Amino acid sequence: MADNINVEVxxxxxxxxxxxxxxxxxxxxxxxxxxxxxxxxxxxxAMLVGKNWDxxxxxxxxxxxxxxxxxxxxxxxxxxxALGIVPNDMILKLRKLIFHHEIVxxxxxxxxxxxxxxFLGGGSVIPLVETHPEVVNIALRLKKMxxxxxxxxxxxxxxxxxxxxxxxxxxxxxxxxxxxxxxxxASYADLETSLAVLKxxxxxxxxxxxxxxxxxxxxxxxxxxxxxxxxxxxEIDPMDYLDKINEKVVEHSTAKHCWAGRDSYMVGALSRFNxxxxxxxxxxxxxxxxxGLKAPCYNTFMNNIAQFVEVVHxxxxxxxxxxxxxxxxxxxxxxxxxxxxxxxxxxxxxxxPRGLLIHDYTYDDEGRIEKANLIIPTNMxxxxxxxxxxxxxxxxxxxxxxxxxxxxxxxxxxxxxxxxCSTHFLDVKLVNK
Amino acid sequence: MGKPxxxxxxxxxxxxxxxxxxxxxxYLLDLVGAVDLVHFTEAITEHSDDYEIALVEGSxxxxxxxxxxxxxxxxxxxxxxxGSCAVNGGLNCMxxxxxxxxxxxxxxxxxxxxxxxxxxxxxxxxxxVDYYARGCPPNRFEIVDIIRSLIVGRKPEIPNYPVCIxxxxxxNTCVYELGKTCLGPITRAGCNSRCxxxxxxxxxxxxxxxxxxxxxxxxxxxxxxxxxxxxxxxFNLYNACKGKTIEQK
Numbered sequence: 001m002a003d004n005i006n007v008e009v010x011x012x013x014x015x016x017x018x019x020x021x022x023x024x025x026x027x028x029x030x031x032x033x034x035x036x037x038x039x040x041x042x043x044x045x046a047m048l049v050g051k052n053w054d055x056x057x058x059x060x061x062x063x064x065x066x067x068x069x070x071x072x073x074x075x076x077x078x079x080x081x082a083l084g085i086v087p088n089d090m091i092l093k094l095r096k097l098i099f100h101h102e103i104v105x106x107x108x109x110x111x112x113x114x115x116x117x118x119f120l121g122g123g124s125v126i127p128l129v130e131t132h133p134e135v136v137n138i139a140l141r142l143k144k145m146x147x148x149x150x151x152x153x154x155x156x157x158x159x160x161x162x163x164x165x166x167x168x169x170x171x172x173x174x175x176x177x178x179x180x181x182x183x184x185x186a187s188y189a190d191l192e193t194s195l196a197v198l199k200x201x202x203x204x205x206x207x208x209x210x211x212x213x214x215x216x217x218x219x220x221x222x223x224x225x226x227x228x229x230x231x232x233x234x235e236i237d238p239m240d241y242l243d244k245i246n247e248k249v250v251e252h253s254t255a256k257h258c259w260a261g262r263d264s265y266m267v268g269a270l271s272r273f274n275x276x277x278x279x280x281x282x283x284x285x286x287x288x289x290x291x292g293l294k295a296p297c298y299n300t301f302m303n304n305i306a307q308f309v310e311v312v313h314x315x316x317x318x319x320x321x322x323x324x325x326x327x328x329x330x331x332x333x334x335x336x337x338x339x340x341x342x343x344x345x346x347x348x349x350x351x352x353p354r355g356l357l358i359h360d361y362t363y364d365d366e367g368r369i370e371k372a373n374l375i376i377p378t379n380m381x382x383x384x385x386x387x388x389x390x391x392x393x394x395x396x397x398x399x400x401x402x403x404x405x406x407x408x409x410x411x412x413x414x415x416x417x418x419x420x421c422s423t424h425f426l427d428v429k430l431v432n433k
Numbered sequence: 434m435g436k437p438x439x440x441x442x443x444x445x446x447x448x449x450x451x452x453x454x455x456x457x458x459x460y461l462l463d464l465v466g467a468v469d470l471v472h473f474t475e476a477i478t479e480h481s482d483d484y485e486i487a488l489v490e491g492s493x494x495x496x497x498x499x500x501x502x503x504x505x506x507x508x509x510x511x512x513x514x515x516g517s518c519a520v521n522g523g524l525n526c527m528x529x530x531x532x533x534x535x536x537x538x539x540x541x542x543x544x545x546x547x548x549x550x551x552x553x554x555x556x557x558x559x560x561x562v563d564y565y566a567r568g569c570p571p572n573r574f575e576i577v578d579i580i581r582s583l584i585v586g587r588k589p590e591i592p593n594y595p596v597c598i599x600x601x602x603x604x605n606t607c608v609y610e611l612g613k614t615c616l617g618p619i620t621r622a623g624c625n626s627r628c629x630x631x632x633x634x635x636x637x638x639x640x641x642x643x644x645x646x647x648x649x650x651x652x653x654x655x656x657x658x659x660x661x662x663x664x665x666x667x668f669n670l671y672n673a674c675k676g677k678t679i680e681q682k
Contacts, residue, residue: 041550042445042494046536047527052666058636059670062524062569065449109455126465136462144458155631157456158449158570162631169632 030393048372061159068159069102070352074359079165081346082363090334091167097321098153099224100314104146106353107307110416112139115304118410119201138190145183152176167336181322203301208391211262212271215351221279223351229275232261238349257383264383267355269306281316284309301414341367378417440472440484444491450516453573486511492518492525495549506560514556517569521640522674525553530673567639592622596635600626608634609657619645638671
């Protein structure tokens, strides 16, 4: 191959939002490697100022179509914390249940529609319809199951309606609870076939150890709630996130980058797995073992596998939650707890499908937002994506330009970046082209 | 029209409209079979500048976006705006209300000059739009209906009556009775009154009907002790770019 390479991929495809990849190699040395974000900023932090407490969850849900449930709950939890609202056990269980299915929907979309074409061949899911129809059908069925769960509990698959500060505006009926149980039980056959398909995939054997950060809980495989935990040995209450998590504008980069103990860290399914694998369901643990996913795992490409293992866990845990809710009974009078506006600051942290998501609101006496700060998982991953690619490219420098380009794109896609979530990406023109 | 070449394009928004297309699930393969999908960045790698129908999601909020939307307008024979952000500017327009410069400074501080961000406008501020799939998110079956209509050469039927009609048909208790605010009386139906079905007020995400009965909405608000300010706070969530037309009526 040539000693010099100039790769520029405009709009890396099969990621959510817009991102460009720029790679310059001179005399077989990486001179420049940038994942550039031209996605336009949207100023959500400005939109939130002055809004009444009942609006932020609906507004911030619109940050991202794929993780609208996660944004809704980061927002709801921040507001509830600030206003001193404590939801009851039934509300919490129902929230965890709907939360699982955004994770399932998003993980399935990524593993099958966005990442799998790299491993099964074909530029996208459309050729797979011809070559691997069974895989496409499994994906569509699992995705529909998860979306139907969100539709039943939230009133809509994208931007849920019923999940609000204080609880739910409407509860699923008992009949719907049984219907959901049936849908979940029916999904096991597809999970089993998926296991067989995923076992055949040949993932790159790339490894680079980094800091893995996620929520963590003593009992749950934390998605909806928990402390913020790092594989570097620290754990903090989300209210104190500013003590550990830093955001900065990086001159060469298009986005604000985050760092904690080291110069970059990773969030998402692999981080959750590395921190919380003990709390996975038995079946999820078994599937992880069969797929060679073992903590601590330092192979970024295994993020795809961790996403699938999470789907298995979410189905198992959903059935458990449904049994508990059915046993304890679901009473409309407990659907909402009382909300009284007051001043204060609240931080809501959740695990969006792509990783740790933080909303931080300060309210005035009348329950209107004075200040808002949002920290988005994909922002947290940018520094790590660039460092991973910088480690990957020298290893494959003797391959063709096309192969190098594909490997970099696959690396970016393994993170499942969600660029629309960008609340504050900066658009910087490249000097060296 | 035979098998039309279709491109799906994203501008400033959340990607939720494109996701609603992917969420068609059991209908997705039929849709993909009925058209020649040549561009859909969120889902496929293939991309082309040769298309007849452009489905456009998101608002135009940057100088770069203005160039892109004009190019799409020059290529496509038919442009369909999908979702509130593309149709009327949507939630993004709250940035305009806040003030562009102030918003830049609040979020980016002394780096604000690095930002390419202009006044938010809907797609039809720059190019001709033939059809609108309204809502946040849009009703995915309405998108299918528009595409199906274009293939068979029929004009898509988009309701021009208020959400209240669907809401009554669904037998809901009026959410005003429950102490909530609702823009159903002036908002265009087509969503099957999905928010009132879930015991929430309509936020007006599909925008007003062509000739909204604003006085009836005002009377209703008054009857339940709510002010014009309360109404505008709701209206401006999704319609801030069009807010003046309503206030003047």
